[in-house]
Amino acid sequence: RPWMTVAVPDLNIGAIIGKGGGTLSEIQASSGVRIKLSARGDFVEGTRNRKLTITGTAEGVQIAKYLLQQKLQHSSADQGSNN
Numbered sequence: 884r885p886w887m888t889v890a891v892p893d894l895n896i897g898a899i900i901g902k903g904g905g906t907l908s909e910i911q912a913s914s915g916v917r918i919k920l921s922a923r924g925d926f927v928e929g930t931r932n933r934k935l936t937i938t939g940t941a942e943g944v945q946i947a948k949y950l951l952q953q954k955l956q957h958s959s960a961d962q963g964s965n966n
Contacts, residue, residue: 885941890932898958914946
């Protein structure tokens with residue numbers, strides 16, 4: 884099965900997971916993939932980025948990646964407006 888690993892800044896993990904895991908579940912359901920998040924403190928070497936592993940069809944993986952990027956852009960924009 885196709886898969887991809889995406890690095891997500893630890894500060895943005897909450898935006899990806901969503902309240903009660905809702906956002907993550909929504910992305911998985913709409914793209915038909917399985918998303919596994921690395922454990923708290925398990926970062927991409929040399930960074931403060933958590934690892935998201937997306938597994939599914941090639942098309943589903945691309946859709947999930949796009950949806951994740953959209954969530955990250957909105958999260959970054961929200962953080963910028965709070966400063």
